[in-house]
Amino acid sequence: MASNFIYLFISAGCSLVAVNPFRPIPALYTQELMEEYHTASCLQDLKPHVFLVAEETYRNVESQIPPVNQSVIVSGESGAGKTWTSRCLMTFYATVAASSSVPKGSITAEKIEKRVLDSNPVMEAFGNACTLRNSNSSRFGKYIQLQLNRAQLLTGASIQTFLLEKTRVAYQAPQERNFHIFYQVAKGATEVERLEWSLPRGATFSWLPNSEKSLEEDNFDVTRKAMSHLGIDSSMQNNVFKILAGLLHLGNVGFCESEDESQPCTLEAHAKDSAKTASRLLAVPQERLVDVLSFRRITAGKQRQEFKKACPKAESGMRRDCLAKVVYAKLFDWLVAVINANIYADPSGWSNFIGLLDVYGFESFPENHLEQLCINYANEKLQQHFVSHFLKAQQEEYALEGFEWSFINYQDNQSCLDAIEGSPVSIFSLLNEECRLNRPSNTGQLQTRIEVALSDNRCVSQDRFWKEPNFIVSHYAGNVCYRVEGMVEKNKDPVPPELVLLLQRSQDPLLQELFPADASRSGEDNVKAQTKPAVVTVVSKFKASLEQLMEILHSTSPHYIRCIKPNAECEAALFRQEEVSLSFLLLLYKALKK
Ligand SMILES: Nc1ncnc2c1ncn2[C@@H]1O[C@H](COP(=O)(O)OP(=O)(O)OP(=O)(O)O)[C@@H](O)[C@H]1O
Incomplete structure (x- = not known):
């Protein structure tokens, strides 16, 4: 990692691998470089880069070859660089799609690009938090659709979010923090606001742990400015912050x-x-x-x-x-x-879109709950999508280069998806049934029901040495043991x-x-x-929103950016072979079991 080389392509440009350098490399993200990728006559001659994926998708829209709409699926474990990568993509589109062709005197395109970019600090302030694995970890999934008109200019955007980790408001794991916005308000309020919101300097709140950590993200001014650009005026902002201060005080009750x-x-x-x-x-x-x-x-x-x-x-x-x-x-x-209302463009004002998906990566903790089941289920869905396109691209590449090849009969992760969401019986259907019956939940009984109903599915088993009721799901990325306790209640929410x-x-x-x-x-x-x-359960809502998302992804031409975390300590220029090779293993081989 001595050089600035952090990007590489695999499989005919189908997938970009981005290795997190954990240090700023300004030379990699200059306006000039953006321009170079945007104006290149032959993209194949350029080095792999996030700008290359961005430009390729942009040109694909221009070429109008179906499927015209594009999607970029950014994935990777927590701290791998998904949010950073998504921001780079957005900056690229906001720059090139608002370039010279904007008519003189028109500020609409500039306005919309500014608003779209300003959605980032606001969403991050309210939806990100400092965790053990990443000091600016997104605690929700995000799909942003950037809408382009026939002249390839950005005219609007829309944001869809998934599964905000709302439990964090009232519970933060040791050494973790609440959502950034609470610290921003507590640290950045003016003296007048402090009086109004009863937030004297040095006040302690049980839901504001580790506030002594000073993070770049604790910047209230940036959030406020961005909110203003998004049409949230200062009186509305004050209303929002007053409620947040109210929640902090509620936490001390x-x-x-x-x-x-x-x-x-x-x-x-x-x-x-x-x-x-x-x-x-x-x-x-x-x-x-x-x-x-x-x-x-x-x-x-x-x-x-x-x-x-x-x-x-x-x-x-x-x-x-x-x-x-x-x-x-x-x-x-x-x-x-509100953000959507302020970045929205009337459908008559745009014809195509580029969608960016930044979702939480696969999770496996010592204890895993309903949240992890939903997150890992989303990753299974995306993995299935990836594998089918990865193989397609691979085979097209072989054909193009005249290699002799036989069709790879790969084993996909359908049986794991069946275990989680399938019909007539699956983990989700059993959880939903418990909610519908509304009986006092008996975790032992639910474990047995899962075990019996899914006995034919090799992806589901139990950890018999753990005395708590549990079930293990063999995901594409590894086995995860889920705790049954609390699942039904969480599903009812x-x-x-x-x-x-x-x-x-x-x-x-x-x-x-x-x-x-x-x-x-x-x-x-x-x-x-x-x-x-x-009863509309958490898993039903999540499944429905994910299906809607998959439908959109299937209708687009997909591009993948797999972000790699080169070491668990988030240290600059430290490339741990064993950790990276594990990620690669998951990326390249696990999906391709013969
Ligand atoms: N290309 C890059 N250049 C410099 N720093 C980077 C780059 N990519 C990521 N980082 C650093 O790594 C940190 C973690 O990245 P990021 O927040 O994007 O991870 P993530 O995959 O979105 O994590 P999570 O799933 O927890 O939200 C960033 O705050 C940034 O400091």
């Missing part, structure tokens, strides 16, 4: 164990002030806030009478966390919608209706927009009406 089960838990001594501030910032009555955290509503009998039951300490804590998660998730979706009602009645204009009251029903009726919601 701790409960004491109650000695009498029939009585609610009391607030910890210092938590009273936090509850007061949180309720002020979220514009909800303090007693109501404490009440919904301390009591569960139960409706029973023919008359659907409502009872209140005091929650034990752990449940009150869970309700507090749930409140924060639902607010943050809605806020994130709202932000994406329930939000107690009284929490929603609290937010619907907030006096805060943004919360009112995020949680509109059901106009057909009033007051307490709402609680009863919402006690039996139709």
